[in-house]
Amino acid sequence: MEVVDENRELNIEGNREYVVDSHVNNDSHVSDSNADGNQEPYIGMEFASQENAHSFYVHYAKCVGFGISIKTSRRSRVSREFIDVKYVCTRYGKKRESSAINPRPCLKVECEAYLHIKRKSDGKWIVHDFIKEHNHELFPAHAHYFPCHRQINKAQKSYIENLQHVGVRTTTIYATMAKQHGGYENIASLEKDIRNHLDKTHRLSLESGDANAMLDCFVAMQEENPRFFYAIDLDEDIRVKNVFWVDAKGREDYQEFGDVISFDTTYITNKYKMPFAPFIGVNNHFQSRLLGCALLADETSNTFIWLMKTWLRAMGGNPPNAIITDQDKAMKVAIREVFPNTRHQFCLWHILKKVPEKLSHVLRKNEDFKTNLNSCIYRSWSKKQFEDKWQEMVEKFQLLENEWIQSLYEERQHWVPVYMKDTFFGGISTTQRSESINSFFDKYEAKMQADFNTWHKQPILKAPSPFEKQMSLIYTNEVFKKFQIEVLGLSGCRLLKENKDSQITTFEILDFQNNEEFVVEWDASKNEISCLCRLFEFNGYLCRHSLMALLTVCVFAIPPQYILRRWSKDVRSKHHKRKIDEDVFSSKERFDRLYEKTIEFIEEGSLSYESYNFACHTLDEALKQCATINQSLKIDKENVGKNNLCDMPLLDPRPSKTKGAPPRRIKSGIEKGNKRHKKEK
Structure with missing residues (x-):
């Protein structure tokens, strides 16, 4: 707390500041509460301005664990200045009435907590009314997810930009800020906010020499994280033909969500008339995930074969179960050669x-x-x-x-759905998912928010169904919405006939919505069920017809084999549980490890004068050793690079299609690193 003058106290917390007049009520708890930064509003409390009042209530809301918004405001008819504002909890008000089949989850729970302030004649603002009590749980640790608590101040912007300038990754910057502020909840921003800020301030502008600039970018990205993969296909003139790249996150996502892939080349071109070709997967929130992308010289079979083989190598050699493309003969030939066991569907x-x-x-x-x-x-x-x-x-x-x-x-x-019903496609029957690439990248960081919504915004149950309750606790919100449609569809189904033959019970069910009869088979000995509509095989969750059959045989819980882990809230992959020695490959991970050890070192070394002297001497020696090692590695890299194709100037791609000698490919940095590592051994 910094004293500004004898009548006012200036409180600063993070990137917000507010001024409270302490002379309003000398018997109040204003000064004492300000000391711990958790003061509670009270009727009669004064502020120097509306901005100060707003900042104060935002700070209070964050400490308590809720978000706020402006419910009403009023201006003076004479001066047109604001004279009355009412701030409410974001869960204030009634739930929206919606006739939609699949309404969005609503935060509103009729919470009545609010702060009502009015402007006095002297220009100051006073708390006119205040209701403290909320009718819902409060989560201080999650308060930073609310939009009103998220912003980056000038000091933080400068700090972020300086770290990014010296090569520190966004995730590391975010982790470092969390350590400095005592936790992620105290940063007042999310990682995606930091990334958005850096995206706005750092743009790669390519003019002449696009190919070399792109290669430099790839090399820098791989130095930052060796899991970044790239490959460049060259013609006989060392001119770029095809380019492929995928980041570490895409390679990790593929391990969990690489069962169904959408691939498209039809919607983006550039000044070289090169199709942009992304590989798109779907995560457990039914969000698009980028699993690699390419720029292609043409759309011939040879080009697609090169791309598919390169992408498969980047993904560890594990082909997808299904792939969706447009109706292209050259692409069909490539997929048949590279992915002979993958089910190929046309969009x-x-x-x-x-x-x-x-x-x-x-x-x-x-x-x-x-x-x-x-x-x-x-x-x-x-x-x-x-x-x-x-x-x-x-x-x-x-x-x-x-x-x-x-x-x-x-x-x-x-392309006909009935021929594809024996293959899981994650509900995707079109590559339209990858059509708006700009929209896709805007939403690429939405997974964190989706996880938050799934765990904190429980879906609304609409039917007295044991299946609905069971899966509301397992499925993510987006998948549960789709399953809930099937639960509600039970009311439009009628059992027409039931036959039992040995272990198999057959049901004939009339679906009024489709005006169709469906046959469902139930094997009680194996707890297996199948429906003529094949919804589970195609989308990965049971249909209304299967649910009706289960109810008929008094099975009130969906068998575990029909609950796919890829649609669950808590998908965890063995691929994320890497060994400790493998975790330090990237500069981000090395930085994080050293940062943690340094904090311990500083705390222990500063306890006594003797330990301080020892720490200083040890640091001096360690810095010299690190400098010697890095200089040696730099010389080794320069020697290796003298005869490396990457050091040769690349020619930009030709605007038109090229034919000629077999292509030459720049080896990725991973391949070069592995080769050099073997030599060193």
């Missing part, structure tokens, strides 16, 4: 968007064509049913000789 969106172009003459004459086509695609529950409907459709609309229709039928196993 439905890309196929259906061609209908107006390919069948315009049919659409003009037949308004019901789309209805028939949709019935074939989305209302066929067996292969035979699809083939019968398709044959009926092509005859009805005279499409037997249409080449495009014929080609679709020939490749039906790659």
